Amino acid sequence: MIQRIQTIFLFLVVVSMGVTLGTGLWQQVLAASGETWSLSAFAMTQSDASGEVILASSKWYLAALASFAGLLALISIFQYKNRTRQMMLNMINSLLMVGLVAAVFLTTNGVNEAIGAEAAGSYQIGFWSVLAAMVFNMLANRFIRKDEMLVRSVDRIR
Template identity: 50%
Template sequence: MIQRIQTVFLFLVAVSMIIVISFPIWQQVNPEQTQMVTLNAWSLTTTDNASQEVIKSEGNIYLGILAIIAAGLASFSLTQYKNRTKQMFLNMINSLVMVVTLALIIYTSHQANAEINPDVNGAFVLGFWAIFGGMIMNLLANRFIRKDEMLVRSVDRIR
């Protein structure tokens, strides 16, 4: 139901998780060795700054799969507007999936940072911050769904 604000929030959750899939999550430049390490949803790639040649690439497909699951859960929850309790449950599961994704990203970036250059921290970029945006939108959607549910229950009590 497009008239409800939680529909917009759930759509924004799905969009933010697609941004996580599409954009880099973490980057670190090692000036001494002229290397750049980039973490995205699918791989951890080390490239040479001078020639832009890929030196090493490790697959991290689990980050991409978790982001797709979170986007899918948000989209499915968007269609469940007639059953508000089921919608709140799906959003709770989606919050857990996003927290696990965030924890794995932090763990992976910490491991890569320790391996490449432990003295300098890398920078989290757009893909990382999109997860936080998605989590906030998910919490707001749950808040408004709960508000609707309480309104319906209060109207039923008056009858």
């Protein structure tokens, strides 16, 4: 049923992916020159010390992964009648979110190597919300599995 606890967790996955799309993922400030590199789900921007954007490059694949993960969680909410399909969708969603974290990590490491930064930069709320979404997805799968085991045990008693 739609009012189960896993629905709340899947809704939190959708909200977390929305936060990922709406906030920054990573920022690097070079102390020597004052340049700032910022990564959002849509673009990587380089700004000078005065805040003027020098360079911007699209990172559409991050936004696509986050959007698809949120959409898949939303679809999974309405698959409550078929728990095995719901678990399969959530496992695919977990893989998408792991891919999103890997893509962000590889993108930020590539930028750090290209600019020769000494520090790694700071991951912002958008990145941490992806990790929270992974935890919510895992909890949703756990409760779906628990429901499935309960239904099977009741069927066995009949």
